[in-house]
Amino acid sequence: MTDTLKDALRKAAMFCAYQERTQQEVRDRLKEWGVWGDDAEEVIAKLIQQNYLNEERFAKSFAGGKFRVKGWGRRKIKQHLQQRGITGYNLDQAMKEIAPDDYRETLADLLDKKRRSLRDDNPLVIRQKLVRYAMSKGYESDLIFAVLGSED
Template sequence: MTEYLKDALRKAASFCAYQERTQQEVRKRLDAWDIYGDDAEEIIAELITQGYLSEERFATSFAGGKFRVKGWGKRKIAQHLKQRGITGRNLETALADIKPDDYRARLAELLDKKRRTLHDDNPLVVKQKLARYALSKGFEMGLIWEVLGGED
């Protein structure tokens, strides 16, 4: 490995150590540093070997954070992970880490909070607005109606 590539590896390791990254993000950064093809793949392989880069770790961290902090549902999390190049087993593992009881409780909490902001006398209109809100957060329609059906 040339000195230039060793320097790029050090910079890429620092980039990955700052926060979890995907291979796609690292490739984009390497492109910005004018490192392409086999050289870029060699650096990425080395980052994986050294433990700086793990798409499973990224996916789990991303999914957990977006669920806890932003209140996103699994559909929205999956969509954003796919946009970042995470698919297959890593995607499934990340979503499986969200416990069903926590997931349902978070949805109920979001709907309750949203309900307090709505000022409409018609309960059907309120339910419709709540369902639309939960869908926009990425929750599944069946679960939304289950949670909304238990309220009234």
């Protein structure tokens, strides 16, 4: 391994140690540093070998964090993970980070909080706004209607 590659590996390890990353994020950063092709793949392989880079760990951390902190639904989380190149097994593992009971409870809390912020007398308009809000957060329509139906 050349000094340039060793330097890139050291910098990439620090990049990954700071926060969980995907292989694509590391590949893009290496390209910025002038490392690409087989050299970039060698650095990524070393990072995986040294456990600096683990896409399953990234996916679980991402899904859990976006759900707990931002209140995102499964659809939105899945879409963002796919945009980052996470698919298959790692995507399935990430979705398992969200407990069904917590998921429904979080949606109910989000809808309740949103309802209190709405100023309208028409219950149909309020319901429409709540559905649209929950859909934008990435929740499934059948669950939204089930939660709203149980609150009426």
